[in-house]
Amino acid sequence: MSSSPPGPEGSGRVRVTSPLATAPRHVRRSVREEIDESTGVGEVYMRSLIRSQLRAALTVVVTLALTVGVLPLVFLAVDAVTDRRVLGVPLPWIVLGVAVYPCLVVLGWLYVRQAERAEREFSELVEAQDDR
Amino acid sequence: MNTTYGIVAITLVAVATLGIGAFGLRVSRTTSDFYVASRSVSPWLNSSAIGGEYLSAASFLGVAGLVLAFGADMLWYPIGWTTGYLLLLVFVAAPLRRSGAYTIPDFAQVRLQSAGVRRVATALVVAVGWLYLMPQFQGAGLTVRTVTGAPGWVGTVVVAAIVVVNVVLGGMRSITFVQAFQYWLKLTALLVPVFFLLAAWDDDGRPSPVAPSDWIDPFSTGDATGLYLTYSVMAATFLGTMGLPHVVVRFYTNPDGRAARRTTLIVLGLLGTFYLLPTLYGVLGRIYATDLIDSGRTDAVVLELPSRILGGTTGEVLAALLTAGAFAAFLSTSSGLTMSLAAVMGQGLAGARLSGISALRLAAVGSVVVPLALALSAERIAVASSVTFAFALAASTFCPLLVLGIWWRGLTAPGAIAGMVGGGLCAGVAPVLTIAGSPDGWFGTAMSQPALWSVPVGFGLMIGVSLLTRGSVPLNVARTMVRLHTPERLDVDRRDR
Numbered sequence: 001m002s003s004s005p006p007g008p009e010g011s012g013r014v015r016v017t018s019p020l021a022t023a024p025r026h027v028r029r030s031v032r033e034e035i036d037e038s039t040g041v042g043e044v045y046m047r048s049l050i051r052s053q054l055r056a057a058l059t060v061v062v063t064l065a066l067t068v069g070v071l072p073l074v075f076l077a078v079d080a081v082t083d084r085r086v087l088g089v090p091l092p093w094i095v096l097g098v099a100v101y102p103c104l105v106v107l108g109w110l111y112v113r114q115a116e117r118a119e120r121e122f123s124e125l126v127e128a129q130d131d132r
Numbered sequence: 133m134n135t136t137y138g139i140v141a142i143t144l145v146a147v148a149t150l151g152i153g154a155f156g157l158r159v160s161r162t163t164s165d166f167y168v169a170s171r172s173v174s175p176w177l178n179s180s181a182i183g184g185e186y187l188s189a190a191s192f193l194g195v196a197g198l199v200l201a202f203g204a205d206m207l208w209y210p211i212g213w214t215t216g217y218l219l220l221l222v223f224v225a226a227p228l229r230r231s232g233a234y235t236i237p238d239f240a241q242v243r244l245q246s247a248g249v250r251r252v253a254t255a256l257v258v259a260v261g262w263l264y265l266m267p268q269f270q271g272a273g274l275t276v277r278t279v280t281g282a283p284g285w286v287g288t289v290v291v292a293a294i295v296v297v298n299v300v301l302g303g304m305r306s307i308t309f310v311q312a313f314q315y316w317l318k319l320t321a322l323l324v325p326v327f328f329l330l331a332a333w334d335d336d337g338r339p340s341p342v343a344p345s346d347w348i349d350p351f352s353t354g355d356a357t358g359l360y361l362t363y364s365v366m367a368a369t370f371l372g373t374m375g376l377p378h379v380v381v382r383f384y385t386n387p388d389g390r391a392a393r394r395t396t397l398i399v400l401g402l403l404g405t406f407y408l409l410p411t412l413y414g415v416l417g418r419i420y421a422t423d424l425i426d427s428g429r430t431d432a433v434v435l436e437l438p439s440r441i442l443g444g445t446t447g448e449v450l451a452a453l454l455t456a457g458a459f460a461a462f463l464s465t466s467s468g469l470t471m472s473l474a475a476v477m478g479q480g481l482a483g484a485r486l487s488g489i490s491a492l493r494l495a496a497v498g499s500v501v502v503p504l505a506l507a508l509s510a511e512r513i514a515v516a517s518s519v520t521f522a523f524a525l526a527a528s529t530f531c532p533l534l535v536l537g538i539w540w541r542g543l544t545a546p547g548a549i550a551g552m553v554g555g556g557l558c559a560g561v562a563p564v565l566t567i568a569g570s571p572d573g574w575f576g577t578a579m580s581q582p583a584l585w586s587v588p589v590g591f592g593l594m595i596g597v598s599l600l601t602r603g604s605v606p607l608n609v610a611r612t613m614v615r616l617h618t619p620e621r622l623d624v625d626r627r628d629r
Binding site: 050054064072073096104 | 223366390400
């Protein structure tokens with residue numbers, strides 16, 4: 001570089017710059033904005049949240065179907081279960097009258113834990129991007 | 133049974149209900165208070181209110197009566213009524229609260245942007261509500277007659293009047309307090325006598341129920357009809373709970389989606405605790421009150437056991453406590469149903485000529501008059517069966533609307549209308565045919581419990597027609613999904629666009 005910059009009328013030199021330096025700076029948009037504007041990225045985030053919540057719900061449904069749902073068939077097919085007595089009470093009465101209820105509550109509790117965790121992770125993801 | 137104690141018990145419950153309602157009146161000021169208790173009800177208060185509202189005559193009196201008469205197979209009813217809340221929790225609770233809508237027609241409008249869907253949903257809410265309200269009024273008449281010997285219409289009219297006064301005066305806020313009080317009253321009323329009854333049974337040498345094996349064993353006959361009926365009851369109760377108008381309305385009183393979930397979880401616990409008790413009454417009834425089966429008065433078993441087993445003043449006082457619980461059951465369920473019906477009708481009436489509160493008050497009177505007239509004029513239909521038809525109707529129409537609306541972007545307004553009309557016709561024709569003609573054989577069985585085939589019809593039509601009308605998916609569906617599913621702590625755009 002010469003100590004005195006040449007004028008336009010000088011040696012005919014032209015100032016050359018990278019197009020990247022003059023282009024408008026790339027704006028990093030937050031996930032929140034992506035969601036608000038329903039862009040492709042926002043949609044991907046939303047779909048992943050909905051899918052994880054739906055998966056938690058369907059897990060509960062499948063568990064129900066495989067436990068409570070098959071009980072009538074078990075009682076119908078397996079005499080050993082129907083004839084069994086616990087403390088003098090027939091096993092089906094214990095299962096249907098008592099045992100089912102705490103199981104339903106536990107299933108609900110597990111679901112709530114899972115759903116809240118999914119929401120917390122989603123919020124953290126979105127807010128972490130927000131801070132940048 | 134001692135008439136004086138019974139009348140005192142009924143009067144106390146009625147006065148307490150109106151008293152708590154009046155306390156609520158002092159807090160109810162704005163239209164928002166009236167409709168949704170300003171959305172500031174804590175999960176415990178709200179859960180107790182939901183439990184109080186949900187445990188109707190069918191739960192308090194009906195389950196024990198069914199167990200007394202038919203045994204193990206009847207245990208599916210309370211299981212279904214509880215599991216319905218689990219499915220409501222996983223599919224509907226939080227998104228429904230976040231939708232910001234107050235009734236099912238509101239939800240349909242928010243999600244599908246269609247006045248047509250809203251009208252169909254409104255008509256169905258009224259149908260389900262009347263189907264559920266009528267047996268409550270009839271059951272009240274029956275109880276008052278059993279306890280006091282007064283003619284049946286007295287109890288029916290008294291319950292209807294108390295309910296209307298309560299809704300008209302206080303709206304949702306006072307209903308919330310009343311319902312919460314009534315859950316705990318109902319639980320106490322069943323729980324306390326059980327200890328006395330079991331102690332007496334123990335002194336008696338612990339006799340076992342004398343019953344044929346088809347009472348003790350589930351499906352001992354092993355035929356396909358029994359299996360169909362059991363699975364159909366499951367389908368109706370598991371899926372119908374989320375579509376009952378008085379259940380759905382309560383979710384708007386939660387402050388946010390997370391509270392809606394926690395509330396539902398507590399409700400599961402409250403219902404599970406309550407439903408342990410009616411079975412005991414049914415089994416004790418099989419030991420000490422088998423004559424009720426022959427006289428066809430099995431629904432009275434809960435009310436009659438204390439006088440039969442214990443006798444004396446103890447028996448009379450406990451019987452009065454149970455009467456109070458039964459009366460609380462009629463009052464709370466009817467109040468909740470009337471409130472939700474009034475809300476739906478009131479939204480239709482409110483406009484230039486009526487303020488929101490006047491419309492709600494007018495609609496409350498209107499929504500009680502029709503089922504009251506039906507209850508007074510129609511022949512008594514068994515409480516349990518009428519209630520099951522209401523569940524089947526809700527399961528075939530509102531369950532697909534809510535589940536698909538919340539989880540599937542492809543739902544369209546024509547699809548929703550087709551599903552609700554188709555599923556509603558299937559589940560609605562069944563009780564009419566059953567009551568009018570009592571058809572025999574397989575057809576009669578399918579008609580007596582329609583849910584197992586009418587729910588797939590509702591879902592199938594809704595999905596099929598939505599796929600055929602893909603072009604009319606609402607434009608703002610992505611925005612609606614953001615609103616339904618993002619946690620409130622995130623500051624995203626939730627407006628309608």
